[in-house]
Amino acid sequence: MAAYTTETISPKYHDAIVDWQKKNFPELTFLQDSWTKYYASQTPFQLFAKIGKLPSDQINVGRMAGQARFEHAGDMVGNMFYSARDVIRAQASTELGSIQQHRMTLEEAPTDQMKMAVLRIMAEELRHGYQMFWVLAHDASWKKPGHPDIASETMDELLSMQLGNHVLDAFNIPFVNFLDNVIFATVIDLVGKYQLEMQRVFSYAPMARSMGPMLSEEGFHIGSGRGFLKELSVAATNDKGRFSIDDIQRVINAWVPRGVEMFGNERGGQTAVAFSFKDRNNGTAQAEYHGEVREVIDMVNIAIVQAKVKDLPAPDARSLVAEIQDTGETIKGVSPKDLLTVPDMKFFRSRGLEEIVFMPYDVQGNLITEGGKPVSGEKYRDYLKTALPDYYIKSKEFAKYEEALLGRERPAPGASYGW
Numbered sequence: 001m002a003a004y005t006t007e008t009i010s011p012k013y014h015d016a017i018v019d020w021q022k023k024n025f026p027e028l029t030f031l032q033d034s035w036t037k038y039y040a041s042q043t044p045f046q047l048f049a050k051i052g053k054l055p056s057d058q059i060n061v062g063r064m065a066g067q068a069r070f071e072h073a074g075d076m077v078g079n080m081f082y083s084a085r086d087v088i089r090a091q092a093s094t095e096l097g098s099i100q101q102h103r104m105t106l107e108e109a110p111t112d113q114m115k116m117a118v119l120r121i122m123a124e125e126l127r128h129g130y131q132m133f134w135v136l137a138h139d140a141s142w143k144k145p146g147h148p149d150i151a152s153e154t155m156d157e158l159l160s161m162q163l164g165n166h167v168l169d170a171f172n173i174p175f176v177n178f179l180d181n182v183i184f185a186t187v188i189d190l191v192g193k194y195q196l197e198m199q200r201v202f203s204y205a206p207m208a209r210s211m212g213p214m215l216s217e218e219g220f221h222i223g224s225g226r227g228f229l230k231e232l233s234v235a236a237t238n239d240k241g242r243f244s245i246d247d248i249q250r251v252i253n254a255w256v257p258r259g260v261e262m263f264g265n266e267r268g269g270q271t272a273v274a275f276s277f278k279d280r281n282n283g284t285a286q287a288e289y290h291g292e293v294r295e296v297i298d299m300v301n302i303a304i305v306q307a308k309v310k311d312l313p314a315p316d317a318r319s320l321v322a323e324i325q326d327t328g329e330t331i332k333g334v335s336p337k338d339l340l341t342v343p344d345m346k347f348f349r350s351r352g353l354e355e356i357v358f359m360p361y362d363v364q365g366n367l368i369t370e371g372g373k374p375v376s377g378e379k380y381r382d383y384l385k386t387a388l389p390d391y392y393i394k395s396k397e398f399a400k401y402e403e404a405l406l407g408r409e410r411p412a413p414g415a416s417y418g419w
């Protein structure tokens with residue numbers, strides 16, 4: 001028995017998504033033509049919604065625990081109705097935005113396998129976008145009597161979104177080289193995994209039923225990211241390939257803070273839990289996420305050490321990594337600079353707790369001070385130039401951050417998953 005059933009959406013929006021794909025992802029045909037060569041054991045890509053099964057029809061979290069889940073959006077009242085729409089809209093925006101980002105540097109993939117993996121990720125994100133459209137389109141009750149048609153308004157808006165006006169910051173950052181594709185799949189898709197897992201408890205049943213099938217596809221995205229990150233890091237260690245460990249480190253430093261911020265303000269998330277849109281508040285999920293990113297980078301460091309010190313078994317490599325990082329010393333020819341690190345959660349933040357955002361924290365999470373006071377915005381900007389990729393420093397996203405850092409303009413709060 002399949003773990004899910006499939007559905008397509010109304011021809012109007014089905015065709016609109018196909019049109020969107022032709023404009024934003026014309027390489028899909030190439031992927032489909034080459035599918036069996038690379039993914040013979042996998043069912044070929046198809047554009048439909050996958051409707052999974054729920055472990056229970058009941059809400060188990062929040063203030064409605066014990067009640068049946070909502071089958072019709074229109075039965076959700078007040079703020080809950082609009083907040084559910086906001087979550088679906090943000091989710092769909094991430095799916096479509098990431099396709100636009102991956103495509104920018106697709107042709108720079110160092111190997112065919114990497115290029116095909118990114119194409120498959122893009123195709124699956126397209127299906128995820130389609131899935132969110134299904135959530136909105138199959139349920140006529142998103143149109144409440146006497147109110148605008150929330151579903152079509154939202155879908156029309158999503159189809160017109162470009163890099164720069166997606167809901168979450170991480171999906172407005174252009175990719176400049178293939179490290180962006182790889183680090184994004186490693187750390188930003190991982191945020192996606194946390195969101196989807198938390199949203200299994202969603203009180204609006206069609207959203208909850210969408211999570212299982214999406215999660216199994218995310219496994220490939222995260223796995224590809226990790227595998228390629230390891231491959232590129234080992235190549236850098238052996239002085240092969242086009243990226244150095246420092247290049248890789250800077251790209252990690254650029255993306256991890258955006259991943260951390262996708263969870264929303266670390267003290268928030270209670271309303272979403274009360275509505276049973278998810279099962280953990282922002283701070284808890286964010287801390288678990290950051291811990292998992294550290295584990296991923298540990299695995300990469302073990303591979304780096306094994307590339308440098310021949311015939312070192314994994315457990316010994318693991319202790320060596322820990323020893324080098326704890327002491328800051330060069331041991332067996334491996335220096336701290338040969339290894340990768342995960343920036344602290346307080347580094348380079350523009351959203352979240354007031355006491356953290358735009359404060360001059362270094363990658364280790366220490367406040368950079370001068371005469372006992374935090375250094376000026378200008379000085380922090382100079383520090384960031386030493387920690388982030390050059391191309392990122394020149395980006396529009398960084399210019400926006402800089403404006404705010406120098407006290408000119410602060411971004412509007414709330415643009416995250418963590419309502």
Ligand SMILES: [Fe+2]
Nearest residue numbers: 095125128192
């Ligand atoms: Fe996705």
Ligand SMILES: [Fe+2]
Nearest residue numbers: 189192218221
């Ligand atoms: Fe993904």
